[in-house]
Every structure is written in structure tokens, then in C-alpha cells.
Amino acid sequence: MSSRERILNALRSSQKISASAAASSTSAAMPELLSQSGSEMQPEALSEAVSEPGFDTLAPSQWRQTFIQNLQDNHAEVIEVTASQLADQLAQLLQHHKLGRCLIGSSDSGVALARQLPQLEVLERELSNDEWFRQVDAGVSFAAFGLAATGSLVLITGPQEPRRLSLVPPLHIVIIQQSRLLADFNQLVADDEWQTLFGRDGRDGRDGRDSWDDRADRAPATNVLLISGPSKTADIQQTLAYGAHGPKQLCVLLVTDEGGHHG
Amino acid sequence: MKHIPVQQLSTSEMAALVDREEHDFADMQQRHFKARAKMSLENESLRASFLGASNFLVGKRQAMFPDTQQLERLRDRGEAIRQHSLNHLPELLERLEKNLTANGIQVHWAETAEPACQLIHTILNDNHAKTVVKGKSMVTEEIELNHYLEQRGIECLESDMGEYLVQLAKETPSHIIMPAIHKNKAQIARLMHTRATNSDGSDVPYSEDVDELIGNARAILRDKFMTADAGISGVNMAVANSGTLCLVENEGNGRMTTTAPKLHIAVSGIEKVVEDFSQVPDLLTLLTRSATGQKITTYFNMISSPKKPGEKDGPEQVHLVLVDNGRSRMFSHDTLKPTLQCIRCGACMNHCPVYARIGGHAYGSTYPGPIGQVVTPQIGGIEKHGDMLSACSLNGACGEACPVRIPLPQLIRELRAEAVNPDVDHVSADSIRQVFNSVKGRGAKRTVAESLIWRGWSLLHRQPGLYRLMTQLLSRGRKLMPARLGAWTESRTMPQAAPHSLHELARKRGLASQPVPGDNLTETSK
């Protein structure tokens, strides 16, 4: 018997014994006052997500404001731009930070921006660790979603935007469309796009269908990130310091629709 | 002792101080619990560090839960999510394994610490990995992985700032979230200056400026991320339905260790699985708010596979090592099973008045504080770890703070009962339950002396006549009581019995001792 078998058997034997003990228990049904730790929770109790404390139900008109505030509270810089201003603003940023090598992902949006801004280098090939760690000053990525309640950017890494792009360079610039803002992480995981990203996520596992057996060839996204600020630590006498290992600076370009802000 | 301002110390004097701290730590670990606690209580700077940190973390958590009702609903949900995982643990683990494997992540199972270390060592050897960079993982501390690998010639460098500092100091973490919480700035400055080396071989200059300290460590560690053969991390949550490993962090070193090297090995206790993503957000917010008072950490890292064709980075191999190490036995224990609900947030130790005064090292175990008192005897046995069970006033601050409602005081009390249980070898008709429903080393702390005391106490207190006689003697002889009586009177005066007991006064007042039958007293008045 392998370790795996022994561990699973031990767990299963305990389950059987607990079940038979509960069935034959002489204890009367617990009065409302008394506790029973380890009791089986009803599925209904499990299905109701609670929103972020202090957040309650945020109206979509408030999302933008809250999103920005949270990021700023976490020491990120947020610049609101319209779509037509985006390239100029990015150019200013690159200039302001006196950046040498700046990389951008090879998505259509990335390529389009790079065409307007020659300082940006489109990531077309695999870079060595040495290049990443020693030569790249900034990485520019596009967020798939933004979460207002926590000021979080949802990044989906992949062939076009490698993982190190948002991790190694000391400055990380993220572009996000206001239309992609959601209330919070709970809303995100309920979203259809999320279900697609994670392939087998079997919310409906309880209706008897083994969704993970149905999955065709859709493997979940390799590495999805929630990023909510620049890297930081408080390990030294609880004093906050930025730029522990990840980017020391995070700059978010929030693209609002042409014709002014929403809400 | 004349206070010498630290900047005036030479490097060799600083090194001596750092060496002494290392020696003190090693010395303390050799002693038993009470001695360690006493040493900590007498160490003023240590107490200041812990009290300051506790206050800070308690305040931060409080600020994160402005609405009490919502907090309680969130805790209910956290408890429900964790209990759901435990109620379906074997199935969820199998589903997790199946999906991870389909995603290209290799899954291994280890029953105890030694096979877990061996497994990991084998994977490293198979890949000719000689240098390892580590993300923060309490379970790898638990199995003493670093020590095992270093003995076999594999360099294992901690990359979490606090863990890195603790490693330099040759100590162990004193808190599960903030490993170097017991060190102040000056101690850390001396540590970096005398024991850290830049990658070009130069010395790290002395500085108490936190930004500089972090910047220096960052530079040293970035080199290691770049060149390490393998990265080893923990896991905060493993999502069964999609086969995803989730990691929580602020620094970015976790992402580094799971991205830069070619080989990534994740290590997790078997209890960390959740069924699907719908359960993740609430658990995550409970964790970050309870641990460090944050709405969310800088990074939430969700890994579902190794590098896929076409991707430009990521490890080529990803492994998950599932560690039992006593957890399946906890699972079998009716009362102690909630131990496994723990999400390792540290709120319990932050709120514990005992931990705030003796600090983490006094417990002499990987996990300190209330959760440490519950987990450690169950993993390592009561014989070796039972002493820490008495270091609790059962005040309940821990249970009140626990985001997933683990009834910690109740579990500590239950472990005390296990520790002095007389039924070690008793085999009843229910013998299988007996084996399952018990803790390793049951009865190891039962002593003849103490059991006689309680038997005597019971005799005196279950016979009302004897009891009343005793209280009479106490009250009549109250002036004859010694002024000093053991530990109590070292810091307190001896309480004096009253001249007449309440029993006597109540009788004199003419109170009935029982209702008169037929008095209809169960009716309500008015």
C-alpha cells in the first residue's frame, strides 16, 4: 500500500466511524444553545458569499472611486486617461521615470501601443533571467479585470505577457479599462470569463455532473494574479517598506471612456 | 549596565552581540518550557518587541472589521467553508490530485516528516538541483526541510524577508506570519552588517534605516532568484475543482520562487484543500484581514500548471507534496478535528496575552501561541510537547479572534484531558474508536501526585458534609494560614477566608435548602 493509499484510507475510516457513531448516538438533538464543532454544514449555508467588510453592496457608479482609493492607499499611482490620451500619458511616464529598457506584451493592444511609442519593446522572444533582472527597467501589462473593493488588478499571464513582466522590473505599469471593473473577488469568480479561465471549475458539481471529466482539452490558465499594489514588507519592526522583491513601484493607467468619467 | 550607543560598536563587537543572540536562542531551545518562558519574561527588549507587535496587529485587525455583524457572518462562512472541506476531505484530495495531474502538476503524498523530506530531496536530485530558494512555508519548517537538505549538500536560502533574517541569525521563526517579530531594528541592522554578504562579496554596510535594510536584502536575494536551480513554496489554498495552487504574499518572493527557477516544488498539509473558487474570496479576505489587517495582500498568486508551450517563462516542472504528519490522526478525533480548520493567519497568537509576554520561541515548536499549543502535541506527541498546555488561562481571546471559529480554548482543555487520561491501555468494546479518538502520548503527563490531589479534592467536594467541615476549618483557622504559599504569594498577598461561610450565613438567614414539594415554584410570579 502506498503512502497515498494509507493516508486516504485513514481519512475514510475516520469518516465511517464518525458517521456510525453519530447514527447510534444517544444524545438528543442539540438544544440551540449548545455547540457541535465538526458538524456537517448544509450546502445552503455554504452558497451565500459575504461581501467585503465595510464594503457592503457597492453601486457600479462607486466602483471607480473605490478602486482608485484602494490602490492609492496601497502606495500605487493611479492616472486616469481617456483612450486617446493613453499613448501620450504613457510616453510622459516613461520620460518622467527616465527609463531605459521597457517591455510590453505582444497582445494586439501591446503591439499597437508600441507602434506609437518606439521606446516600448514588444516581448517577442524568451528573455533570460539575466536580461530580466539586470536590464529591464519597466514592464507594461494589460489587466483583464479590476476589483474595486480591494483595488486589485487581475492579470492573466501567458505567451503574450510572461510572468516576469509584472514581477521583475522595478517599475510595473498596468493599463486597465474602466469598463472591466467589477465589485470584488466574489463577483469575479462568479463571472463566465473566470469559469472559462479555470476550465474545470465545477460550481455545478453537486448536480451530479462530474464537470472535471467533461473538460475537453481546456487546461486552466497557467498563472493568474491579483495585484493590489507595489511589493512591500513590514517584517522589520512592523515598519512598512516598499520594493521587497517585486516591483517597487506600481503605476496604473485607468482608461475611461471618451467623453468624460463615468460616475 | 552603562548603555553603549550602538553606532559606536565596531563590526567585531557587533558580531559578538549577534553570536550571543544565536547562542542564547540555542541554549533556550535546550531547556524545558517553564524555563524558556521565564527567560523570555525576564528579557525586557524581547517583551517590548512582542508587546509592541501584538498591539499593532490587534489594532490592524480591528480596523478591518468595522461592522460586527458582518464580521460574525464572515466568520460563520469561514467556518462553514473549512468544515465543508473537512467533511469531504478524502474526495476533495482525490479530485485535487486528479485535476492537478491533468494540468501537468505532479502530486506526491508523504505520511510523516522524514518521507516528505526524502521525496523532496529525490525530486531535487533527479533534476540536479543544488541551490534552492524558498518561499515562506510553515509546513517546511514543521518537517525541518532546510536542515535535511543542507545536511545533504543542497543550499536552501529563505527569501521571505523575515525568514531570511531568521535564517541569518540561525534561529527559527517566532511567529507564523512575521518570523522576525522578536527582533528590533538595531538587532536586524547588526545581523545584516555582520552576517549578510552582497553577491559581489562586499560587506553590507551598517544601517538602521528600514528602506536601506530592505533594499540591501532585495539586492542579495534577487541574485539568488536568478540563479537558483529550484524554488520551494508553501500553499495557502488548493482548489480541487480546477487543480490550482493559491499563494498569498506581499513581498513578491513567493512569485519569484514559483516563477524564476526551472523547478517548483510546492508543499502543503493535507487540510488546505477547498472545493472550488466560489469559496476562495471569503476565505482570502478573512485570512488577510486577520493576519496583517489588510483588505488583500499585494499578490494573490494562482498556479495551475507548469510552463506551457509558447509561454516565455515559468517552471518546466511543478510538484505538489501533500503532507500528513499527524493530520489524519487529528481528523479522526471527534473533539480535536477542528484543529484542521486553521488557515494559519496568526490572529490567535496576536490576541493571546501569554504569547505577548513570552514570545514565540518559548514554545519551542514550529507553531507558537494557541494554535501551536493545539497542533504541536498532536503532531509531536504529548510526552515531548505537553508542558505548553498549562500556559493558558483559558481567557478565550484566541477563539474570539479566530476567523474560522476554531474553539481553541476548548481544544486546549481537551488536550489537557488527553495528557492526564488514565485510560492509556484500556481497551473497551468500542476499541477502534479508542485508537482513533486519541492523541499520541495520551496520559503521558499524568502524575501520581496530581491525580491524588484531584482525587482528594473530589472526595472533599462531592460529600457536602465533608465540604462544610473543610470550609468551617478554613474559616475558623483563617488567621493561622501561612502568609506565604507557593507561587501565589510571590507576587500577591494571601487571601483570607471570611469568619463565616455563605453556607452558614444562608442557614442562619433561614433560607430553604430545597423547594417544598407542591409549592408550584416553577410558575412565574406576577
Add this chain to the structure above:
Amino acid sequence: MSSDNRDTGPRSARHYPARPKAVYLLGTCLVDSFYPQAGMDAISLLEREGVEVIFPQQQTCCGQPAYNSGYDEQARQVARQQLAAFAADIPVVVMMGSCAAMLHHDYPRLFAGEPEEAQARALAGRSYEFSEFMVNVLQLELTDNSRQPLTVALHTSCSARRSMRVAEQHKALLSSLSGVQLVEPQRATECCGFGGTFAVKQGDISAAMAKDKADNMAATGADMIVSGDCGCLMNIAGTLEKQGRAMPAKHLATLLWERSQ
């Protein structure tokens, strides 16, 4: 569905009965020998409200010391005696928070699977900490008849605060006395370090906690310390006295009766 748990915080609120004709008084062993006046004052308060107080002479101790040390069998032996002493179906008013919690939360656990289980649960269901009975069952209204203004530092024990959840009741009773100014010390919710056998088994740690609590109490500048738990009173008052800065310390019932006579 999960319900109340002694150890992890608020959930469903407790239901209280209508005002009864009679109650048992559970003095507790500490009140019995060291603070009997507290018991007498509680009796006076109850009788003044028209409630008959029955005091079983067969009562001894709730069993908590043995239970908290893990000696369950001995705890049960003593607890059985209390099951017999408080057998009639009338409310039990308990003079200390820790003993109230023992009866209300732990007796059902102590007797789970035992022949007395049903009896233990019944007793648990009708046991009340002193202040919760006065406030939630009797809706006690007090008039402060004393001429002397008094500043009182309140210490709510951990059992009263977290297990029985009666901190508000303690405050309400004290605040209802017009001449009494209530102050709470710094770090009011922190344990005083008594913890029963903890004070003996881990004397150094207990003393460190007691010292901090004593400092905080003394810093209030109050005339008197009041608590619903005598272990805490002995611990705090004893520490202050040893340090040469003794403060008067009384059980809540005593202060209420003295001020409202």
C-alpha cells in the same frame, strides 16, 4: 446549522424566561469561603425584588478546577453532586462568571454520553450569571441611596465577557447607580492572569499578567475595584496589596446592595 459556541464569539442571543417566583442561588466555592457577603447581598437584592431564594446546603463546587486541569472523571464526580443539589426546575443564579460558564456551556460536554446527560443539559439551560439574571430576567432598576460619590473601576472576567457575554450587563447595573462613576482601565479586555490553576502552574506568566492588570487598575485612580468574579478580585487586589498600593475590591452584588439600601 451552527449555533452558539462558548469559545468563538457572538451568535444567537440567549432567550430568557419570565420573572420566576423562586430561584436557586449557586454561591460558588470562592464566594462561600472568601466573599460570602457577596452571596448575602445577592440574596437581599433578589428578595427585595420579590423572588424567593433557595440555597441548597448540599452545593459545593461546580467542578471547574478539575475540569480545566483535564481531570474529567473527578470533575464529573463533583458535578454530579451539583446536579442533585439543583435538581428542581427553577432558575439557578450563579455568583461568578466562570462557574456560570462551567454550568451553562461545559456541563453538557462533561456529561455527553453519560446517564445524567439530559439532567445536565436541563441544568445548563436554566443557569444564569448573576448580572444577566438581574438585568435580563428581573429588569432590575436601582436607586442610588448613598450620598457619597464613588468612582469604580470595573473588571469583567474573561468568562463573563467571552463565555457568558455579560459585559454590557455589568456596565448597565453599575451605570444605573447615579452616584457611581464607572471607569474601565486600559486594556480592559485583557485577561488578569488568574486562570484558576494557571496562576499556580505557570506562576511567572500569571504574575506578569497580574502586574500589568494591577498597573492599569491603579492608573484609573478609582476608589474601588468591582468584578463579578472573585478569582480575579483576589488576583488583582492581592497583587496591588503586595505592591503596597491596595485598593478596595468588591463583588458587583455587594456594591449594588450597599448603594441601593
